[in-house]
Amino acid sequence: MDYHNKADDTLESIQDLFDELLEDGLLVTSTTGDDDEEIAEFEANYSSGVLTIKLGHHGTWVLNKQTPNKQIWWSSPISGPRRYEYDEDSDLWIYTRATTATDNSNDGQSLSSEVDSLGQILSQEMKLLFDVDIDYEC
DSSP: OOHHHHHHHHHHHHHHHHHHHHHTTOSOOOSSSOHHHHHHTEEEEEETTEEEEEEGGGOEEEEEEEGGGTEEEEEETTTEEEEEEEETTTTEEEETTOOOOBOGGGTTOBSOOOOOBHHHHHHHHHHHHHOOOOOOOO
16 A cells, blocks of 8 residues: 555545535534534645645544554544554554454453444534434545
8 A cells, every 4th residue: 555645545535525515505504594604614635745635613534644653644623643554454544443342251352343433433523513414434
């Protein structure tokens, strides 16, 4: 795997996703009725290995390449900082602190098949804020 290409492709695809969501008007939660003003405060910009997603009063998300560790770092006003490493087997960026419990009485087999991926946290937070299902995998 070429880390730079994979990370760039991932961050560019997330930017494209947000551009589409904004164009389709799916990221609007204005309670004042002034949707145009709120949309103007939304922006997704990828430059020099850093993706900045500004979602108005909801805050700013920052995703950046961390080349020495071959990771993507995530900073969110909801979930805080996280580090993701690419897993070739699943073709996903996996949260490095996520652990799966094992049952010692069952030959150490996994009790859960849950994976904490970059796409999952992105989807969960957009669902929470905008009640939109984006089901994004990366």
